[in-house]
Amino acid sequence: MATEILMPALSPTMEEGTLAKWLVKEGDSVVSGDVIAEIETDKATMEFEAVDEGTIGKILIPEGSEGVKVNTPIAVLLEDGETADDLPQGQPGTPSAAQADAGNKAAAPAASAAPAAPAKAAATGNETAAPETDTTPDWPEGTTMKQQTVREALRDGMAEEMRRDDSVFLMGEEVAEYQGAYKISQGMLDEFGAKRVIDTPITEHGFAGIATGAAFGGLKPIVEFMTFNFAMQAIDHIINSAAKTLYMSGGQMGAPMVFRGPNGAAARVGAQHSQDYAAWYMQIPGLKVAMPYSASDAKGLMKTAIRDPNPVIFLENEILYGRSFDVPDIDDYTVPFGKARIWRTGSDVTLVSFGIGMTYALEAAEKLAEDGIDAEVIDLRTLRPMDTGAIIRSVMKTNRCVTIEEGWPQGSVGGYISSVLMQQAFDYLDAPVINCTGKDVPMPYAANLEKHALLTTDEVVAAAKDITYR
Amino acid sequence: MATRKAASKPNVSAEELKTYYREMLLIRRFEEKAGQLYGMGLIGGFCHLYIGQEAVVVGLEAAAEAGDKRVTSYRDHGHMLACGMDPNGVMAELTGREGGYSKGKGGSMHMFSKEKHFYGGHGIVGAQVPLGAGLAFADKYKDNGRVTFAYFGDGAANQGQVYETFNMAALWKLPCVFVIENNQYAMGTAQQRSTSSAEIYERGMAFGIPGQAVDGMDVLAVKEAGEKAVAHCRSGKGPYILEIKTYRYRGHSMSDPAKYRTREEVQKMRDERDPIEQVRDMLLTGKHATEDDLKAIDKDIKAIVNASAEFAKTSPEPALDELWTDIYAEVSPQEATA
Numbered sequence: 080m081a082t083e084i085l086m087p088a089l090s091p092t093m094e095e096g097t098l099a100k101w102l103v104k105e106g107d108s109v110v111s112g113d114v115i116a117e118i119e120t121d122k123a124t125m126e127f128e129a130v131d132e133g134t135i136g137k138i139l140i141p142e143g144s145e146g147v148k149v150n151t152p153i154a155v156l157l158e159d160g161e162t163a164d165d166l167p168q169g170q171p172g173t174p175s176a177a178q179a180d181a182g183n184k185a186a187a188p189a190a191s192a193a194p195a196a197p198a199k200a201a202a203t204g205n206e207t208a209a210p211e212t213d214t215t216p217d218w219p220e221g222t223t224m225k226q227q228t229v230r231e232a233l234r235d236g237m238a239e240e241m242r243r244d245d246s247v248f249l250m251g252e253e254v255a256e257y258q259g260a261y262k263i264s265q266g267m268l269d270e271f272g273a274k275r276v277i278d279t280p281i282t283e284h285g286f287a288g289i290a291t292g293a294a295f296g297g298l299k300p301i302v303e304f305m306t307f308n309f310a311m312q313a314i315d316h317i318i319n320s321a322a323k324t325l326y327m328s329g330g331q332m333g334a335p336m337v338f339r340g341p342n343g344a345a346a347r348v349g350a351q352h353s354q355d356y357a358a359w360y361m362q363i364p365g366l367k368v369a370m371p372y373s374a375s376d377a378k379g380l381m382k383t384a385i386r387d388p389n390p391v392i393f394l395e396n397e398i399l400y401g402r403s404f405d406v407p408d409i410d411d412y413t414v415p416f417g418k419a420r421i422w423r424t425g426s427d428v429t430l431v432s433f434g435i436g437m438t439y440a441l442e443a444a445e446k447l448a449e450d451g452i453d454a455e456v457i458d459l460r461t462l463r464p465m466d467t468g469a470i471i472r473s474v475m476k477t478n479r480c481v482t483i484e485e486g487w488p489q490g491s492v493g494g495y496i497s498s499v500l501m502q503q504a505f506d507y508l509d510a511p512v513i514n515c516t517g518k519d520v521p522m523p524y525a526a527n528l529e530k531h532a533l534l535t536t537d538e539v540v541a542a543a544k545d546i547t548y549r
Numbered sequence: 550m551a552t553r554k555a556a557s558k559p560n561v562s563a564e565e566l567k568t569y570y571r572e573m574l575l576i577r578r579f580e581e582k583a584g585q586l587y588g589m590g591l592i593g594g595f596c597h598l599y600i601g602q603e604a605v606v607v608g609l610e611a612a613a614e615a616g617d618k619r620v621t622s623y624r625d626h627g628h629m630l631a632c633g634m635d636p637n638g639v640m641a642e643l644t645g646r647e648g649g650y651s652k653g654k655g656g657s658m659h660m661f662s663k664e665k666h667f668y669g670g671h672g673i674v675g676a677q678v679p680l681g682a683g684l685a686f687a688d689k690y691k692d693n694g695r696v697t698f699a700y701f702g703d704g705a706a707n708q709g710q711v712y713e714t715f716n717m718a719a720l721w722k723l724p725c726v727f728v729i730e731n732n733q734y735a736m737g738t739a740q741q742r743s744t745s746s747a748e749i750y751e752r753g754m755a756f757g758i759p760g761q762a763v764d765g766m767d768v769l770a771v772k773e774a775g776e777k778a779v780a781h782c783r784s785g786k787g788p789y790i791l792e793i794k795t796y797r798y799r800g801h802s803m804s805d806p807a808k809y810r811t812r813e814e815v816q817k818m819r820d821e822r823d824p825i826e827q828v829r830d831m832l833l834t835g836k837h838a839t840e841d842d843l844k845a846i847d848k849d850i851k852a853i854v855n856a857s858a859e860f861a862k863t864s865p866e867p868a869l870d871e872l873w874t875d876i877y878a879e880v881s882p883q884e885a886t887a
Contacts, residue, residue, distance in 0.1 A: 248690070274690070280720070285679050285713025292683015295668050296618070298690060319673050320680060328661035329651035330875035332668070364876050388878035 081136055081161055083152035089118060089125040091346045092398050096120045097145045098153060101138060108134045109156075116142075116153070121230070121401040122262045133158050212455070212472065214421045217379060217414055218407035225408045230400040232374035233263050233339075236381030237301060239411070241271055244299065247385055250277040250290060251303030251340075260305045261341060261400055287313030287338070291320045291390075294334035299385060304340035307356050307394065313338075321390040322365030337384045339393035342370070343435060343485050344522055344533060346398065353522035355486035357434065360392040361462040361495070367416060368463040370394040372437035374404035376460055379414030387416070396435045417464035421473075425455035428543045429473040431496060432483035433459040436534070439515070440483045443539035452547055462492060470496060471504045478509040481542045485534055488516040510546035515539050561769055563837035569611065569768045570828045571846050573603035576627045577825060578854045579636055580799075583626065583643055586858060587803050592643045595672075596657045599627035601798035604824035605730050606631035608771025609698055609791075612779050618688070620668040620681040621700035623658035624730075624797075628700065632665045636853055640861035648864030652871055675708030677701060678727070682718045682788075685725035696782045700728045704735025706749045712756075715788070719756040722787035726778045727753070729792040730765070736801040737809040750792035760790030766822040796822070 086096065097119040109115055109129040116127040136157035140147055147153065227235070241247045248271075253260045255268040255278040268276040279286040283304065290300040304310040310317065317338055325333030344353035360368045367389055371377040377395070384391040406412075422437070423444050432440040437458050444454040455473050459465060474480050480500060482493030493514030500512050518532045580598045587596050599606075602624075610631045613619075621628045629639050634650065642649025642660050650660045660670040668684055671677040681699025688695040705711060706729055718725050729749050733740050746752060750760035759781065763774040771793060778789040796818045800807040807815075832838040 280713075280716060282713040282716065284710045285717055288676060288679025288710060289683040289686055289714065289717060292620070292668075292680035292685075293687040293690070294683070295680065296684040296687025298687045315673055315676060316679070320671070320676055324661070324669070325878055326875045327651055327655040327659035328663075328669070328875075329649075329654055330878075331651075331661050331663045333878050335878070367877075387880060 080158060082131060082133070082156045082158075084115075084129075084154040084156055086140070086147045086149050086151040086153050087118065087127055088149045089120045089127075090122055091348050092401070093120045093149060095146050095148045098140050098142055098147050099124060101142045103135050105135050105138055108132070122260070129156075131156060134161075136161065212421055212424050212476070213469065214424060217375065217420070218409060218412065223408040224405040226403050227374045227378075227406040228401055228403050229371070229374045229377045229395070230261070230263055230265075232378035232404075232406055233381055233395065233400075234265060234267065236378040237264070237385070238267060238270065240382055240385040241267075241275060244385075246297065247299045247301065248275040248277065249301045249303060250279055250286060252279055252281055252305050254278060254303050259303070261397060263395075263400070264303070283309050283312040284316065287316040288320065290336060291316050291334050294321070294336040294390075295324070295332055300336045301385065302336065302338045304338065306345075306352060306397075307340050307342040308352050308354055310338065310340070310356070317360075317366070317390070317392070318363055322363050325389070326365060333388065334390045335388045337381075337391045337393050339381075339384075340395060341397040341400070342394035343396055344517070344529075347524060347526065347529060348522075349524045350521035355484065355517065356392075357394060357462055357484065358486050358490055358492050358495075360394075361465075361492060363463075365390065366463060367391045367461065368394065369416065369461045370434040371460060372399065372432075372434055372458050374402070375406045375412070376414055376420065376458070378406060379412050380416070380460060382411070382413045383416055386413075394434060399435055414460065416461045417466055418460070419466035419469035420458045420460055421455065421469070422458055423454065423456040425453035425477065427453040427477055428479040428481060428547050429455045429457060429470065429477045430481050430483060430539065430543065431457045431459065431470055431473075431493075433462060433492070434485075436483040436485055439534055439536045439539050442536040443483075443543060446536065446540050447543055450544075450549065452543060452549060454543060465495075467496070467499045467503070471500065471507075474500055474504050475507045478507055479543075479546045480508075480512045481515060481539060481546065482512065483515045483534065483539055485517045488514060488519050491516050510548075513542040513546055515542050561831075563832070563835070565611075566828055566832050566835075566837055567842075567846070569604075569607050569772075570825065570832060570843070571850065572607045572610075572631060573768065573825045573828065574846065574850050575636070575853065576600075576603045576606070576630050578850050579630060579640070579857065580626060582854045582858050583640065584799070584803065586640075586644065586861070591862060592657070593645065594656055595623065596643065596803045597624040597801065598799040598803075599624055599797070601818070601824075602730060602732060602765065602795045603627060604768035604771050605728070605765050605793050605795050606700075608768040609726075609728065609775040611768075611772040612775030613696070613698065614779075616666065616693070616695050617779075618666040618668060618681075618684045618695060618697040619700065620677045620684060620697065621670065622674065622677055622702060622705060623670070623672050624702070625658065625660060625670045629660060629662070629665075629667055629670075632662075632667050634660075634662050634665050634667060636857040637860040638662075640857040641864045644861040644864070645866065646861060646864035647867045647871075648860060652875075653867040654871065654875065675701060675705040675710050678705065678708070678711045679714040681727075682714045682723050682725050685718070685723040685782075685788075686721065689721070689723055694783060696724045696726060696779050698726045698728055700730055702735065703729060703731040703733065703740050703744065703749060704738070706731075706752070707735070707744060712752070715753060715756040715758055718788040719758050722785060724782040724785075725788045726775070726782055727758075727760075727788060727790045729790065730795055731792055732795050732797040734797070734801070734809065737805070737807075739809065748792065750790045753788075753790040758788050758790055760792060763791055763793045765793035765795030766818075766824045766827065768824055768828060 100117040133156040136155040321334040343355040497512040685697040
């Protein structure tokens, strides 16, 4: 029986990849362990090995094909005695080039949701007496936009600041020669050299302390944690050394630095690698906390973070790294801290989120619109400082609020927002504030359980309907 | 042992000896006064006295150059005085007053002076070790020839981050002198009950970091070792470890009854090894100073310490709105975003 060789998933978040090169041709025989192809994921080029032995009967996807979906048949392996003539005609998988194209478009749904224009249009149609929604765009009208992934935007943000200021340097595990575990620092070693792009040993507590000391000593370190899960080994230096020193020294010295890396759940990596730390760091006076969703915010906030004279926690997301968005093509694009972005104006309910939570918020808003519910969607962008004013102004108009985050419910960001609304906008609330969060469990590994543990768009839709009584 | 070995150090001038005597005495008297103010309720919280260990910081500061940096743990008053910080500002910080180095917001354990390159004053045991290596990292990055002294105790020497730091400091050849102030007790736990190695500095060998043990009751021995360590670091060869064997006469903190050692042990150390008495003997037996000369120094020191206590009592408490300052540094106008 001929077997199909399928496009493999070679990273926890890979949904598609490029079949860069075939290392075998039709008619070659292979045994288990032979490298048969090179496949580019969003992070790296990986060698793909044969699992079974046999003869390559047919190559279904030619080399150089981009956007090949995981599990697409890419070749057919024949057993001993079979020949290519034995292949049934119209083998499944042959039209996959077209499939791959479709996949490409589906992969970046948010890119089409250009934020500024629709928001403005809707704001003028606002009939309530509530204060004007601030939908001032982050870039001047008529700015040329370019498509960039969050990954590229983060790198550009760091690289621009390193060109601007010699005291900025990047350190972390695999940031230099490996080009970044998630390829965020791709090309930076080449440009800036080993003095400023520094591979560390696997020693989070130690290098977080050294970086903080370097900041005391007048440098501006960017510390990459391979993920924020590993930063728990370093959290003493983040909080006790970096965040508190300015206060403890009576303003004499502090730690101008950025701690960055992917935060929150990726995909199928289990409990120890899937935690959202937004609410943890948000609690600490002395820290600033940014958590971008879009590529333009990733870039603009990164540049602001590096220039900030305080320690900044910069929470990225592995799943967002590969998503593309419009990024303004202007010199020195920065985004201020403490200013939320209104992605969509609406009058029935306010959806507040940040980071990857925005994916659910925007999807939910679309679905709600189909049912005639007009949701306003706010991306906080920074959690400390937090633009609570934007939330309050929105709730004065909609009188209803749903918060959306992947973190746990107890001590959540949403819980804090609820208390702010209770204290500062109580009279404007027509319904309880609902906090949509991840489930109150360690992240399970099993695919179905993981899906169940994470927040879903349907939960957000249901919450919004609950409080709009629809 | 009753014969002090100090007299066999010929390469030291009378002026130098007098300086060390004076600086060590300042720390001792200052700490005695702090203990007294603590007893009066003028100093609160934790207060860790340095009495007995004075030769460590005075000897090492004698080996430092202007611009070199230092960072230490919470037993930090001696380091601050030795690097030239104002006794008034230190004492007023202990009493939590506006005139303190941190405007009263840091306290005994958290004091800093950018001017004197003193980077704290850290309350988390061992945390100052990577911070010190980071200061050295910054100096190496700037290629300014400066050296950092990272002080920690025999207790902190068992923290994992110390060895994470040794590894990186050796790997990156950071100009950092790791100073283990081994006063033999990690709070109440004697070294042999907590530490597998008899010689802690030998742990550096695993990382290729040279080091040595030093008699920490002998200020001249400390200075000599310090000069060697500093020369090593400044020449670009990377870090160096000094394990300075010292002894604290007082308890771990003010509330420590020190039941884990005998009175006789402490008394013997005071009688036979006291760092200040050793220098005093050298000055007198070498005829570098008369009893009257030393009395004049004592009097002078007493006046400085009394003045610091007076300042610390009379400096006002910080204004209530200080509660809300220094949490964030302001973004400078040229860095401000549009």
